[in-house]
Amino acid sequence: MTLPAALAELRRVLGDPGVLAPDDPAAAFVRDERGLFPAHPAAVLRPRSTEQVAAAVAVCARHRVPVVPFAGGTGLVGGALPLGEGTQVVLSVRGLDRIRSVDPADFALTAEAGCTVTEVQQAAERAGLLFPLRLASEGSCRIGGAVATNAGGSNVLRYGMTRDLVLGLEAVLPDGRIWHGLRTLYKDNTGYDLKQLLIGSEGTLGIVTAATLRLFPRPRHQAVALLALPGLAPLPALLALARELLEDRLTALELFGRTGLDLVLAHTAGHRDPFDRPHPRYLLVEATATRDGAGLTAQLEAFLARAVEQRLAVDAVPALDAAQARALWALREALPEAEKRAGGAVKHDVSVPLGAIARFVETAEQAVAQACPGALVNAFGHVGDGNVHLNVLAGEGSSPVIEQLVADFAGSVSAEHGIGVLKRAALAATRSPLELELQRAVKAALDPHGLMNPGKVL
Incomplete structure (x- = not known):
């Protein structure tokens, strides 16, 4: 890795305003929402187009500089933060902020990765339609991050996760090539569905720069x-x-x-x-x-x-x-x-089969009470799709207890926020060796040098 040479070349590609020093006040948005992880990037890149993203990634690939994609920064598992001390660059997609098209005839909208969910909702509403992704952070969560983490929210029961709302993607691959996969087709049975590899991959396989999204009739x-x-x-x-x-x-x-x-x-x-x-x-x-x-x-x-x-x-x-x-x-x-104002909580974003929700919550509350005397369990969530936010106030030792129970109930340790750094050990402990082997094989095929968001998920 030749970081100084890479940064010099990146400044030629993006211009000086497009490459921020880590101590620049304009780079302060690169931080962990919950304050659990430090952020020490070598630089923060601010491209303004897909072509600039591709050019910057190509430079980093040649110099073997790791790239950490960053969108809204609303994630809760440390998935968009650089690891180490000044060895990785953060690439923000916030400058890619255009609604490229709205097509009511196809019930589709194409938005760049830096658009917020609210901006996409408003663009759909102006066309008399609905983009149904509904999140607590929709005013700051950006489409690139929503796609990268397969965001869920409170409308999943009727409309599905983000992966159910994506018709096509445009993405920059780890070597800097652009995959032009923006389509409005509802049926396309031509081999592997490549967009689904990128959805939920948390930026470890490439950088989503735009998405074609499904729209629906607007409820009145x-x-x-x-x-x-x-x-x-x-x-x-x-x-x-x-x-x-x-x-x-x-x-x-x-x-x-x-x-x-x-x-x-x-x-x-x-x-x-x-x-x-x-x-x-x-x-x-x-x-x-x-x-x-x-x-x-x-x-x-x-x-x-x-x-x-x-x-x-x-x-x-x-x-x-x-x-x-x-x-x-x-x-x-x-x-x-309310949890934050009460002093914060250890958050467990999990899912279990629908029929097991009641037993799971009751068992978890009992188990936490035994393992962490004095802890307060606040269980809430989107139970129509099996997603429970099992948050524990004053319960720092609760995570192993909850993760074991999730495995016992044939559930998932992450229902909608992804794995990032925080849940890597939990993923390894709750998925079979074969599943992990297959995931590593996909990562190695698309990112053989391990430069895209290294240290996340796997």
């Missing part, structure tokens, strides 16, 4: 309610009932507990308890429709009535208007901020 009607549950035991039956009565209009099922609601009420402003007494668990339900708002409301009312009648829920509060719907959603969405 919304029905939201919060159910009070006597515990977790009714959860499997509630999930089944919601699917039956709300059909494909069911958009989200969000679980949280009294622990979480108490945190929100104590540490964030503008919220109130919708019920007149506390309950052990709560389930937020949302259904949407493009037409027949009255029918949608009737479906939700039937679901709530059946849930209470069958004693799956002890009470329910439907939102009577958009403001009430926002207030109910705000209780769920305020949970991460």
